[in-house]
Amino acid sequence: MPDSLTRPAHLVRPAVPADADALGELDRATWSTLHAVQPRPQPPYRPFFSDHYRPQDVLVAEVQDASGEMRPAGYTGLVVPTPLACHTHVRQIRGLAVAHWARGRGVARALLRAALAAARSEGANRMTLRVLGHNAPARALYASEGFVVEGVLPGEFFLDGRYVDDVMMGRSLAP
Known part of the structure; x- marks a missing residue:
C-alpha cells in the first residue's frame, strides 16, 4: 500500500x-441529460480525442482507488473558444466529468482549479463555460469558484421531454 504522506x-x-x-x-x-446535449453514445464509439479535442486540450484527474493504484477519475477540456486572434485571451471549459466512484473527493474542484491555473499560465485573462440550467451541482461549483452568469439562452435544448436553458458563465483570471 502506498504511503499516503x-x-x-x-x-x-x-x-x-x-x-x-x-x-x-x-x-x-x-x-446524463443533466449535462449532455448529445444523444447517449452508442457503439461503434467515436475516438475520445480528435482534431478538435486533442490530448493537449484535456486535463486528467487521477485518484487513488481502493487498491492504492492511481487511475483516471475525471477530466476537463480547456480550449481557446474560437480561432480568432482577438479571442486568444479567453479559455473555455469544454466538458467536465468525474467518475461516479470518485465523486465527493474534490475531483471536480481540483480539475476546475487546475484549468484556471493552466489558462493563466498560457496568458489568458478570462475563462468561460456553458452549463445546462438544470445542472444545479455544476452551477454551484462554478459559482463557488468565482464564475457568474453572463447570459442565458432560455429553452435552448429539449431534453427528456422538457426545455432546458443554456447558461453562459465566466470570470476574470486576474489575481
Missing part, C-alpha cells in the same frame, strides 16, 4: 494519447 489522494495532469480509452469509457459511464 508521499502519494497524493488525487492529482491533475495533462492528458496523453494513451488516456483515450479510459477517458472514452469514463465519458460514456457518466453520460
Whole structure:
C-alpha cells in the first residue's frame, strides 16, 4: 500500500494519447441529460480525442482507488473558444466529468482549479463555460469558484421531454 504522506489522494495532469480509452469509457459511464446535449453514445464509439479535442486540450484527474493504484477519475477540456486572434485571451471549459466512484473527493474542484491555473499560465485573462440550467451541482461549483452568469439562452435544448436553458458563465483570471 502506498504511503499516503508521499502519494497524493488525487492529482491533475495533462492528458496523453494513451488516456483515450479510459477517458472514452469514463465519458460514456457518466453520460446524463443533466449535462449532455448529445444523444447517449452508442457503439461503434467515436475516438475520445480528435482534431478538435486533442490530448493537449484535456486535463486528467487521477485518484487513488481502493487498491492504492492511481487511475483516471475525471477530466476537463480547456480550449481557446474560437480561432480568432482577438479571442486568444479567453479559455473555455469544454466538458467536465468525474467518475461516479470518485465523486465527493474534490475531483471536480481540483480539475476546475487546475484549468484556471493552466489558462493563466498560457496568458489568458478570462475563462468561460456553458452549463445546462438544470445542472444545479455544476452551477454551484462554478459559482463557488468565482464564475457568474453572463447570459442565458432560455429553452435552448429539449431534453427528456422538457426545455432546458443554456447558461453562459465566466470570470476574470486576474489575481
